[in-house]
Amino acid sequence: MLEGELKKLQKSLSRKVKFFKNWYKQKAKISKLHEHIKNCRRDFLHKLSKKLSKEHNAVVIEDLNMKGMSQALNFGKSVGDNGWGMFLRMLEYKLMFLGKQFLKIDKWFPSSKTCSKCGNVxxxxxxxxxxxxxxCCGIEIDRDYNAALNIKNIGKEMLKY
Incomplete structure (x- = not known):
């Protein structure tokens, strides 16, 4: 919704004569909308990280290279616009403040390629x-769910030590 509004405002700006009064007014509207989008994203991330940190004693995540994903996998805007790094920082400091654990799994760990039942890679x-x-074991499972189970199992192993 906000993305469409931003697109409309930017298109309108492109039709204005540069450095004239209406161009500056349009530029101000765009800046205000960018600020609103930023605040909405930050608010959502704060609420989500607070909810996760209150409900769980430990959170295990895979350390993903979001910049590389957006460039290599043609996810583009959807990956770059989600604020993943900001979310991880928020989650980490909230868990630390509450005395809970935040664990990162190496990005090279083959979580999708490993069988969550027998361990075959x-x-x-x-x-x-x-x-x-x-x-090996014949299990058929959703790829992302399998990776999540592997990350969970590695996290449990890390917490034992």
Whole structure:
């Protein structure tokens, strides 16, 4: 919704004569909308990180390279616009403040390629394959759910030590 409004305002700005009074007015409107979008995102991230930090004693996440994902996988704006780094910082300091644990799993850990049931690691798994099928134990599970289970299991192992 706000993205469409921003697009409309920017298109209107492009039609204005540069450095004239109406151009400055339009520029101010765009700045105000950017500020509103930033505040909405920050508010959402604060509320979500507070909820997670209150409900859980430990949070385990995979340390993802969001910049690389946005460039390599053609996710573009959706990945760059979500404020992932800001969310992780908020979550980390809120958990630390409450005396809870925040764990990061290495980004090179093969969470999607590893079977959550038997531990078998596939050599190759294409992004287009949305379900994980293990050759050893025969389990068929959603690829993302499988990765989440692997991250959870690694997190449990890390918490034992």
């Amino acid at each position: 596939k050599e190759e798994l294409k992004l287009s394959e949305r379900s994980y099928k293990c050759e």
